[in-house]
Amino acid sequence: MPFATQTLVIFYNKKIFRQHGVSVPKTWDAFLTLMKTLKDKGVTPLANGAKEGWTLEILSGVIAPNFYGGTNFYEAVTRGHTTFRDPTYTNALARMLDLRPYMPQGFMGVDYATMQQLFLNEQAAMFIGGSWEIGFFKQQNKNLDFDVFAAPPERADQIPWVSSFNDGNYGINAKTPYMDAAMKFIRFTATKEWGQMFTDMLAQMSPVPGVVIKDPVLLQVQAMNRKSTPYIMLVGFRWQAPTGSTLLQSALQAMMAGQMTPAQVGDEVTRGLSAWVDSFRR
Amino acid sequence: MRASRRLWLIVFLGPALVLFVVFVTYPILSALAYSLYAWEGIGRRGFAGLANFVRLFQTFPYPRLLAGAFWHNVVVFVLTMLIQNVVALGLALLLARGPRGARAYRVIFFLPVTLSLVIVGFMWALFLNPVFGVVNKSLAAIGLSGLARPWLGDPSTALVTLTLVNAWRWLGFPTLVFLAGINAVPDDYLEAARIDGAGETAVLRHIIFPLLAPAVTIIVTLTFIGSFNWFELPYVVQGVSGPPNRATDVLGLLFYRTAFGEVDTGLQDIGIGSAIAVLMFILMATVSTLGALYMRRREVELA
Numbered sequence: 361m362p363f364a365t366q367t368l369v370i371f372y373n374k375k376i377f378r379q380h381g382v383s384v385p386k387t388w389d390a391f392l393t394l395m396k397t398l399k400d401k402g403v404t405p406l407a408n409g410a411k412e413g414w415t416l417e418i419l420s421g422v423i424a425p426n427f428y429g430g431t432n433f434y435e436a437v438t439r440g441h442t443t444f445r446d447p448t449y450t451n452a453l454a455r456m457l458d459l460r461p462y463m464p465q466g467f468m469g470v471d472y473a474t475m476q477q478l479f480l481n482e483q484a485a486m487f488i489g490g491s492w493e494i495g496f497f498k499q500q501n502k503n504l505d506f507d508v509f510a511a512p513p514e515r516a517d518q519i520p521w522v523s524s525f526n527d528g529n530y531g532i533n534a535k536t537p538y539m540d541a542a543m544k545f546i547r548f549t550a551t552k553e554w555g556q557m558f559t560d561m562l563a564q565m566s567p568v569p570g571v572v573i574k575d576p577v578l579l580q581v582q583a584m585n586r587k588s589t590p591y592i593m594l595v596g597f598r599w600q601a602p603t604g605s606t607l608l609q610s611a612l613q614a615m616m617a618g619q620m621t622p623a624q625v626g627d628e629v630t631r632g633l634s635a636w637v638d639s640f641r642r
Numbered sequence: 643m644r645a646s647r648r649l650w651l652i653v654f655l656g657p658a659l660v661l662f663v664v665f666v667t668y669p670i671l672s673a674l675a676y677s678l679y680a681w682e683g684i685g686r687r688g689f690a691g692l693a694n695f696v697r698l699f700q701t702f703p704y705p706r707l708l709a710g711a712f713w714h715n716v717v718v719f720v721l722t723m724l725i726q727n728v729v730a731l732g733l734a735l736l737l738a739r740g741p742r743g744a745r746a747y748r749v750i751f752f753l754p755v756t757l758s759l760v761i762v763g764f765m766w767a768l769f770l771n772p773v774f775g776v777v778n779k780s781l782a783a784i785g786l787s788g789l790a791r792p793w794l795g796d797p798s799t800a801l802v803t804l805t806l807v808n809a810w811r812w813l814g815f816p817t818l819v820f821l822a823g824i825n826a827v828p829d830d831y832l833e834a835a836r837i838d839g840a841g842e843t844a845v846l847r848h849i850i851f852p853l854l855a856p857a858v859t860i861i862v863t864l865t866f867i868g869s870f871n872w873f874e875l876p877y878v879v880q881g882v883s884g885p886p887n888r889a890t891d892v893l894g895l896l897f898y899r900t901a902f903g904e905v906d907t908g909l910q911d912i913g914i915g916s917a918i919a920v921l922m923f924i925l926m927a928t929v930s931t932l933g934a935l936y937m938r939r940r941e942v943e944l945a
Contacts, residue, residue: 411795413885414905466772468886469792474773601900601909602703606883614887617797628703635701 361530361549364492364564367581368421368523368591369508371479371487371497376403384509386516388426388455395462398485405462407484409470410616413609415489419456420612421523421591422488426513427452430521430589438596440639443630444604450626453615460616468617480504491581492527495563507577510584522584523591526567600636607632670923677916684910694917704900704914708921710888711896718805718892719869726809727816727861734820735846748821752814759811763878766807770794794879797889804890808875812868816861823857824850855941863934870926873898881905893922 377383380401385391395405410416425433428449436442437449444450464470464478479487480501487493488511497504510520530549532542548554555568563575565582573579590596597604607629614620620628634640680690698704733751737744754762769776770793778790793803827850835845873894876884882899884891901915 409795411792411885412881413883464773466778466790466792466795468797469770469772469795471767471771474771478773598909601911601914603904603909606904607703610883610885610887613885614797617886619797619887631702 361546362526362528362567363530363549363558364527365567365585366525366527366591367491367565367585367588368418369489369491369581369584370422370511371489371493371506371508373479373482373485374505374507376482376485385512388458388512388514391512392458395459395486399462404464404478404484405486406459406464407475407478407487408459408463408489409467409472409475410463410613411469411471413613414605415472415475416456416612416616417593417605417609418490419459419488420453420608422511423455423459424449424452425521425523425589425592426511426518427455430587434590434592434596437592440637443640444626444633445623445630446626447623450622453612453625454622456612456616457622468613476500479506491565491578494575494577494581498563508580508584519587520584521587521589524585524588525591525594597633597637602632602635604629604633673916673919673923676912677920679913681911681913684912686912690913694913698914698917698921707888707891707896708893708918711884711891711893714801714884714890714892715870715872717801718808718872719866721802721805722809722812722865722869723862725806726813727865729809730813730816730861731820733813733817734824735850737817737821738824748818751817754811755814757811759874760878762807762811763875766810767794767879770803794890795886797886800880800886800889804876804879807879808872811875816865819857819861820854823854827853852942855937859934859937859941862937863930866930866933867926870922893918897922 372384376398380398380403382394382397385394398405408415408419428451433442433446433448437444437446442448460467464474464484470478475487475489476493476496478484480497482504491508494508497506510522513520530546532539532546536542550568552568552570555566555571558564558568559566559571559573559575559578563578565573565578565585573582593604593608608625611620611625611628615622615625630640676686677694678690678692680687680693698708733747737748741747768774770778772778772790772792772795777793778787781787781790791799793799831849831853832845835849840848871894872892876890876892876895877898880890882895882905884895897915897918900911900918903910
């Protein structure tokens with residue numbers, strides 16, 4: 361029984377946005393202009409760093425789908441019609457490089473905990489991450505006035521893609537001597553009562569149908585999910601070693617450090633995955 | 643008489659032998675066995691012969707990861723020899739002259755060795771943090787902000803930085819070993835040499851260094867094993883993936899994450915992990931035995 365779904369978004373500090381007279385950008389170019397405005401005024405636009413590879417995979421999960429075309433590309437690559445060498449994908453990764461000037465000084469050494477601290481202490485205007493942070497942010501700094509938006513697409517008339525995934529499941533060990541009790545518990549996790557508590561107390565998106573979300577930030581996340589796409593490596597390419605995530609995370613670090621081009625990242629990931637993805641073998 | 647002697651041997655050696663077999667011999671042999679099987683997560687499947695080794699040497703990205711990690715172990719060994727052990731020798735020579743406060747210095751140099759490695763790792767990770775860390779802030783304060791960099795995140799500095807933190811932590815240990823070796827040199831020898839007109843450098847070269855050879859053997863062997871078994875500090879400071887882009891990857895981390903899974907992409911692969919462990923064991927056992935034999939031959943015995 362799944363317990364939560366997660367969505368990858370951009371968090372922003374509403375107070376900092378108001379102070380500097382900027383608003384949520386509708387296009388990628390407006391997003392870059394907004395960050396330049398903030399930087400010129402002495403504000404660190406993004407809290408994101410690159411010391412932990414997984415935060416870069418998240419960053420790619422937020423930024424790239426609008427440029428590689430979301431689920432259409434996901435279907436193509438999982439069905440073996442194309443690979444990660446496809447320029448559609450590597451050009452989308454290249455957009456991550458646009459963000460480097462707006463990340464903290466020395467971002468290559470900024471780890472996840474530092475990213476969170478920068479956003480929580482209002483030292484950075486935005487944090488690119490996952491919806492699981494909502495509850496944590498609220499608990500750590502009750503005065504933090506924040507909201508989320510989806511990564512802006514190229515043109516204002518496009519509805520942005522958001523990456524999402526099923527975060528985990530409750531299951532029963534088939535050999536348990538307490539099958540009745542376990543079944544009773546699992547059934548309870550599928551009830552509206554459980555889902556409502558889960559959502560209200562932890563600010564997490566419950567997969568149970570009919571749960572009413574009250575948290576305004578989580579409501580935004582729910583609205584974005586009308587156009588969601590699978591978080592590509594986690595959903596499609598984590599089934600055998602080396603996983604797509606392992607390969608991508610390290611290669612993205614090299615890309616952000618200027619040691620690899622986006623095309624080389626795509627090649628590296630495809631080569632690594634070809635160990636177990638038959639269609640990637642040329 | 644003979645029987646009771648044998649009994650005593652069993653009484654004294656038995657417990658240690660049992661512990662050694664259970665906690666050292668058995669795990670090594672089982673890793674060897676594991677490396678010859680196919681695995682699905684932590685479940686053992688059929689006998690696979692050398693398939694894991696073939697995969698390790700032929701399937702991208704494993705050969706590159708293995709070579710990269712091995713090379714980093716070599717770099718760590720060489721740098722530790724050059725920096726940590728040479729500085730330690732210098733400090734030991736200075737302390738042996740009995741300067742004012744020698745005892746206090748001895749304690750100060752040894753203090754970091756007594757700290758838990760996890761504390762050392764977290765502390766230096768904080769010091770070196772590019773946003774909040776004291777290292778870059780100090781550089782800025784003395785007008786050297788141009789030198790500030792993400793020490794642990796920059797591929798060109800990460801491994802060296804980590805090696806220096808390790809040297810900071812261990813420095814006191816070789817210092818004490820060398821100091822004990824120098825102090826063990828009989829005064830008659832030094833006096834005789836000086837009466838014969840030997841200067842400071844000649845005394846160092848011809849009396850102290852040859853007699854220090856046993857201490858050098860121990861330190862070189864320990865440094866070798868420590869460098870090729872290196873795991874705790876890179877794991878605590880950098881995590882299991884050897885970031886950025888494997889710049890701080892070493893054999894210990896590679897073994898750990900292939901066997902037990904990488905953080906949040908975790909897929910266990912005990913077969914290939916065990917194959918790496920077996921290679922590490924063969925490498926270390928061979929090199930440290932040969933090295934110790936070679937160095938032992940060069941040692942001089944006191945008459």
